[in-house]
Amino acid sequence: MARFDPVLADIRFGCGLSPTIASPADAAEMMTRLEGPDTIAARFEIEDFPTFGQRMLELDRIRKARGKVDKADKEAYRAIDKQYKLSRASGRKAMKTWMWRSFMRRVHTQDGLRERLAFFWADHFTAIGKGALLRRAHSPYVETAIRPHLTGYFADMLKSVVRAPLMLNALDQERSMGENSFRRAQKGASKQSRFGLNENFAREMLELHTLGVGGPYTQDDVRQLAELMTGLSYGRSGKFQYKRDYAEPGAETVLGKKYGGSSKARAGEVMEVFDDLAVHPATAAHLSRKLAVHFIGDMPDAGLVAHLEARYNETGGHLGKVIQALLEHPAAWADDRPGNIKQPVDFIGSSLRALSVMPDALDENDEKALSQILHVPLIHMGQLWGIPLGPDGWPEDDAEWITPQRLAARLQWALARPGRLKAKLPDPRGFVDVALGGRASPALEFAAKAAEDRRTGIGLILASPEFQRM
């Protein structure tokens, strides 16, 4: 029976092997680090969402000021418009800096599992902001709404996401207004015609975030949940707000249970439904399988999935305990090749870690360099930073990632980019062990020796199937 393996611990559950940071000695050490302080986040800081909210406020202020400037006054208009564009661009630039720091966390952490889990849950709760500025909010959203909850109860993460302005924006919730809400009644339906009930978030809540596709819910549950969720919104500075006057009055019934209905609608009442959805057995089954697929492979061991599911149900959805269950199960350590394909972020992250790329390898405010070295290559590999195609996040299916054109992008990167981040590339003969910990095939061992130069040798090792799998 397979047992804990430090090399596999870094490759499969961490951010890859490092020439300078030792692999964890056992699963207990992994859990201790994961449940301990988030030291790497303190070392490579990423803006939290309240701070990002100040950017929203500022852009809003400039936009309003611009609206007051007479367009006929060309000089004045041009000046304020320039200010507006600069303010917008600052979000775009900051987004790339946060991307770099996210990679630096992967390179220098002793707690790779935390980075992997943050990515997993950020993907589970994909939120694609609308508009020039909110489109850049991915990292602050993850930092504030998701990262603090990785080892707590799923219900807490869920309720945190439900209150996250980026998610409310992404799924149109902030516009959703009850048909019989006070505001509609007061102002007359016609004046409020931009607002009405919107089912988008309620549907994704059931389908993607909790019960799962094919879960035990009906269109009526979607509708009732949408009515219950009216009022969840945010203010101009990106702070959660419960807008009581948007709320649909009366109680709603979701999955056979009544929620809300007190004379004064309260956010607290609405939150009760998420406590129940979080511990629903269908949610346990959905999340357990998804975790197993992400960390183990497209067809995970049924016993392992059942083990996670049982732990989830026993603990009321305690994610730390579920991760512990994952690490203690023998199937987690079975070295069945071929392993999962690394997604582009894992591929680049583990390459940078194997190369031990230092924080000063480039200027983290140099947007152009960050685009060339990370952002555009990620797009070509099929993974635009923080912005999947839809709210269902990135695909897990291996074949999705290794198509000819996406592989071509990985090959380009493996050959050309390491040389831009390391003044001197390591000797491929040694690097093959650093990167793969003794898991290289004879063909790769040979290629690492036979390559005509260091650049090609490093490229071959990073491009090899054994490095691109985990």
Place this chain on the structure above:
Amino acid sequence: MAMSMDRRGFLKTSLLGCSAAASPFLTPVSFAAAPWDARLVVIILRGAMDGLDAVQPWGAPEYAGYRPGMPRPGDASGPLDLGGFYAMHGALAPLKPMWDKGELGFVQAVSTPYRNKRSHFDGQDILEAGAMVNGQPVRDGWLNRMLQGVPGIEADTAYAVGRSDMLLMRGDAPVANWAPGSDIGGWSAQGMRLLEQVMHDDPLFRDALDEAELLSDADQADQDPETMTGGMMNMTEMSAPAKKAAPTGGHRAIARYAGERLRGDSRIAAFSLNGWDTHAGQKAALSRALGRLSDVIEDLKSSTGPVVWGKTAVVVMTEFGRTVRLNGTRGTDHGTGGAMILAGGALRGGRVAGKWPGLGEAELYNRRDLMPTADVREYAAWMMRDLFGLSRGALEGTIFPGLEMSANPKLIL
């Protein structure tokens, strides 16, 4: 498709400009003809196009009431009359000459068998799989199953174009998959040989590498010399103009790439367009999406050229329709019955096919959606039968198992 770039943009980002084509050991592509000469393009609109806004039934007395404040026939850039009952969305105006020539048509009130849950992801899977077993979509796509039954299919007979993979084309039959502007980049001949050895025992990597080499070679050979000049910069990122072109121009690069392949030996091309999930502010959002679709159809026509366009049918499908009523945010929510858009020189167009179900409260599906009166797969099936001479047995048994093909709508010349 916002991730794609046009070819000029690519040249500026490419590591090495055009030298990959010079790799001496790349096998020349062997082009093999399929057993037929007709061309089929399938475009999937992801996010659920509002068929009632694309092909507007102004002849139905209830329509105006469901869509207050939306442009009406006769308004500036409003919908264009299609012979009395229907009018097509104003953003499709560039295609009006095609309609007049019979090269553009629509089918109204169609859907897949998917009902009630209205999830994009399920809806698209069912549309592209084309069949369900125990309520779950099968794992390969119907276009691939069609190819599986045809002898002599080679790697470049069918193309899935663009950076997003499609279930529609997934399966055992060989399908080329390429985004215009992709490139292996910078590897020496010796490096490539080692790379092939390193990947040899992993079929997923080995096959993808083989294909990437072939496609990279063919793509480079196609480069228009005029666009190459000034495009040979080394190691630079997307220039500002290229970056601007990316979100707006990617769909055109894909259409032209597909058209160029079809002008050669390819027979099938498929790709998808995003941006149809118009929950709010539909007026502007759908105009943008339909404008991109117009670009794509025009580019397919110009890049295939008059002869091949005459043999081409374009089938545009979406996972489901949207609600009949506008919602509170001036958009529409996920619905059921929707529309298909058809184009091509091989089309018998200039008409809106399909049985109109009516918009009265009792005629709606669940009192909220357009009632589907036909299966969207049936139209695709009849078109493939008439284009390629496929048997009904193959269509109803293998390609769309369980489908019943009723009367031939005779959509192909």
